[in-house]
Amino acid sequence: MSNSILNEQIASPQSDGTRHHPPFEITRQIEQEAELRIRQYPNDRKRSAVLPLLHIVQSEFGFISPEAIEWVAAKLDLEPIKVEEVVTFYPGLRQHAPGKYHIRICRTLSCAMGGSYELMDKICELAGIDRSRTSHHNPIAVSPCGTWSVEFAECLASCGTAPVCLVNNDFHEDLPAAKASELFENYK
Numbered sequence: 001m002s003n004s005i006l007n008e009q010i011a012s013p014q015s016d017g018t019r020h021h022p023p024f025e026i027t028r029q030i031e032q033e034a035e036l037r038i039r040q041y042p043n044d045r046k047r048s049a050v051l052p053l054l055h056i057v058q059s060e061f062g063f064i065s066p067e068a069i070e071w072v073a074a075k076l077d078l079e080p081i082k083v084e085e086v087v088t089f090y091p092g093l094r095q096h097a098p099g100k101y102h103i104r105i106c107r108t109l110s111c112a113m114g115g116s117y118e119l120m121d122k123i124c125e126l127a128g129i130d131r132s133r134t135s136h137h138n139p140i141a142v143s144p145c146g147t148w149s150v151e152f153a154e155c156l157a158s159c160g161t162a163p164v165c166l167v168n169n170d171f172h173e174d175l176p177a178a179k180a181s182e183l184f185e186n187y188k
Ligand code: FES
Pocket: 106, 107, 108, 109, 110, 111, 112, 154, 155, 156, 157, 158, 159, 160, 162, 164
């Protein structure tokens, strides 16, 4: 494989949200945290630390880049494809940089009936987000300023207060489209 193709495959995908996240660089602190997680499993089962390590990466860098997959694989003596299989299996693990504020809107039955699709449309309108290029492999759409991003999520376990969404780790319930602009006020 030529170097240029290889570089293309392992280079981080860029999005308008990239500017809000640090470049992938393993610090001493991350290394120590990873070692701590790995030691929680028997030596011959250290592959079980794959999810904790991926969560560390995502919380530090906003998403899991190809470089991060290589790093996690090396830490756990796995082939990178094994780590990639985990990343692509769980929708909560992101392969593209979200915005500074990532909004996950539930689209499962109660929320869909309560107006989550209308909420998504309104949020996109307010943030200037174009969702037309989202796909199964890249479900995240980012505003041109990189501040906002959206993604549909499955049931967020608060069906009685539909429609609901998460903004980063903050939960917002009973949020019809008419209240979408109030949501933005919290994140100036
Ligand atoms: S259907 Fe939306 S939280 Fe359950």
